[in-house]
Amino acid sequence: MSQQLRDPVAERRLVRSRLLIVGVLAAVALAAIAARLWWLQVEGYQHYATLSQENRVRVVGIPPTRGLIYDRNGVLLAENVPTYRLVVTPEQVPDMEGLLGRLGRIVELRATDLERFHQLRRQRRGFQEIPLKFGLTEEEVARLAVNRHRLRGMEVKAQLARRYPLGGTAAHAVGYVGRINREELATVSPAEYSATSHIGKTGVERYYESRLHGKVGVERVETNAMGRTLRTLERQSPAPGEDLYLSLDVRLQKVAEGILADERGAIVAIDPGSGEVLALASTPTFDPNLFVNGIGIDEYRALQSDLDRPLFNRALRGQYPPGSTLKPFLGLAGLETGTKAAEETVYDPGYYSLPGVDHRWRCWKAGGHGHVDLHDAIAESCDTYFYDLAYEMGIEAMHEFLGRFGFGSPTGVDLPGERGGLVPSKDWKRETRGEPWYHGETIIAGIGQGYMLATPLQLAHATATLASRGRTVPPRLLAGTRSHDGERAPVAGGGEPVEPIRLSDSGYWGDVVGSMEAVVHGRRGTARAVGEDAPYRFAGKTGTSQVFGIGQDEEYNAEELEKRLRDHALFIAFAPAEDPEIAVAVIVENGGSGSGTAAPLARAVMDAWLLRLRETAEGYKGG
Structure with missing residues (x-):
């Protein structure tokens, strides 16, 4: 049996090599730690100090x-x-x-x-x-x-x-x-x-x-x-x-919303001199408090599915055929373009037809109005007169002149979502529908039907411009401000005045305004009942617009129609006639008669403002 002999030299060499390896590893680790500490405390000081501060602050x-x-x-x-x-x-x-x-x-x-x-x-x-x-x-x-x-x-x-x-x-x-x-x-x-x-x-x-x-x-x-x-x-x-x-007067606003009652409709009242919106009512309305902290799903669905559309702002976004409320503006266009003189008459047998065309465009009065001039045509709302006027004037002239009153474009009121209505033209139809323009479309445009669309705000603005004899001030709601330091700053009523509408003969304004006065004060005016006992003189125009078309040989009978298929009732007015302080536009959806439904509402708004509220309306005063 052999005994292994120890080799002290080899053992010492092995120990030294192991110690060297451990020493090198330890030195490397210490160097890494030192480098990291140096980087953290010197190079990265600002970065980590900021992070530390953000953890604390x-x-x-x-x-x-x-x-x-x-x-x-x-x-x-x-x-x-x-x-x-x-x-x-x-x-x-x-x-x-x-x-x-x-x-x-x-x-x-x-x-x-x-x-x-x-x-x-x-x-x-x-x-x-x-x-x-x-x-x-x-x-x-x-x-x-x-x-x-x-x-x-x-x-x-x-x-x-x-x-x-x-x-x-x-x-x-x-x-x-x-x-x-x-x-x-x-x-x-x-x-x-x-x-x-x-x-x-x-x-x-x-x-x-x-x-x-x-x-x-x-x-x-x-x-x-x-x-x-x-x-x-x-x-x-x-x-x-x-x-x-x-500029709103809550008292007048409540009057407007109250008289609309349960109807679907809108009333807009404007100060013609300043462009200030005195009332902007759209019914039915809704409670805005429901939306502040998030309306419930069921409540929102109920509002969205309501057929009366309470969330829809009819005054600003409702686009309706203006019907006969457009006639004063077209009558003024006829005078300015020389299409018809004020005293020139048209014979109305109860319909209008073109040579060689079988179709008859009917007047609302079955027996006709006989011979009528501009004054009679506006006062009695003779459709045949305006069929003839529109046909002779042409759609392009109508498009240009109505555009001067703001029809077909947003008014620029300081509210979001305003719609611009529509005044058609040959180019518009060609671009949007790819079809030519027909004479029949010009004829029905003459009574505010067909493609014609306007919002209640547009009608009120155009009426205010007419009341001011062409002075045009965009409507506005903001009347003044007060900053956090208490400094007050009034805002000029209405937007910046734009170029006024100038006519070749300023007497044309009187011709049309006088005709509108006859609507409510004349012996045969379509809204004479609403002006009979008025303590002030005002000017107005009735209108109805069809919800659906009726056949050539059919008769319109509102009593036989479901409510939502009946005509819309419209009325525009301003008062007093000679020195206007308020212009009003009213629409009652499916209200039927402009004279029987819409006109009394406009009269109630004007009465409230001129007889009770105007003198106590402070208005915003800076300072």
Whole structure:
């Protein structure tokens, strides 16, 4: 048996090599640690110091107070009231689904609340507060406070919420605010809306959003490891939005909405001298308060499916055939173009026909009006006269002249979503329908039918221009403002005056206005009943527009038709005739008779303004 001999030299060599390897590894590790420490403390100092500071100090946006909205007399139309909201800061929540589940057992969370929350969560940074539920009750606030220790990342915050104290009154004009959606977030400044959850959706609230919103504030706060605020380090206060004063008179607005009652329709009243909109009524109306904190699905579906379309602003967006309300403007066009002189007569046997054409265009009066001139044709609303006038004038001349009164284009009122109506032309039909223009289409355009469309606001604006003998001022709702520092600034009534309509003979204005006076004050005027006992003299024009066509040999009988198939009733007017202070346009959908249905409503509005309200209407005064 052999015994292995130890080799001390080899053992020492092995130990030394191992020690060398360990030493080299240790040196490399120490060098790496030293380099990392040097980088962290020298090269990366500023970066990590900033991150450390941000972990300790949080920047919080402070929402500005939204500006208030008043009518011309200082009646509050839109205010801010204190309320509570539930917010969540995602970066402080270890288990979001768990937190939402616990919250849902404490307060009612609708599907829309959760949907909007997740939508905003995807669009905002983790350290930003995201609203989950608005309008908490005192009981809900108490339950959340009791369970606060189990709900990390949740806070209840006081805020000011929009409220419309008059409910549905002037809802289509004032509009409403609602929670910001994805599309709106993409169009606004992220910095300015970082602390804001609501934005103007419709009406004045939307059009003047930039004035009403104000400037966001900033607060730097120190927090602990749990994210709870310890103290405020720095604060830059927000700047409240401007208060707006509208030209609307709530008293007149209530009169207009009240007399429309349960009808579908619109009434627009304008001051011809200034262009100020005194009333803008569209019925049925709705309660804008439903939309402020998110309307329920069932409530919204009910509004959307309502056949009366309460959310539809008929005054601004309803496009209707203007019917015979267009006749004064066409009569003026006939005078200006030299197509017919004021005293020139047309024989009306109760219909109009063209040589070699079998079709007859009927007048509303079966037996006809006999020989009529311009005065009689407007006062008695003779269709045959205007069939003949339109045919002789031609659609191109009609298109050009009516365009001078604003027909076929938006008026430029300071509200979103206005539609422009339509005054057809040969080019329009060729471009949109690929068809030629026919003489019959010109003839029916002469009584405001066919392709002709106008909004109630356009009719009121055109009537105001006619009342002012061609002076044109775009309609406007904003009358004045008040900034957060209390400085007041009146806004000139109406938009910037545009080039007035000048006629070759100023006497033409009197010819047409006198004819419109005969409509309500003349012995054979179509609306003589509504002007009989008027304590002032006014000018007006009745109109009806067909909802559907009737055959050549058929008779129109409103009593046999379902209500929604009956003619629309229209009336335009201004008063007093010689020195106008108000111009009115009325439409009642399926109302039938312009003289029997629409004219009394216009008279009621003018009575209210001229006899009761005008003298006590303060109007906005700066200073």
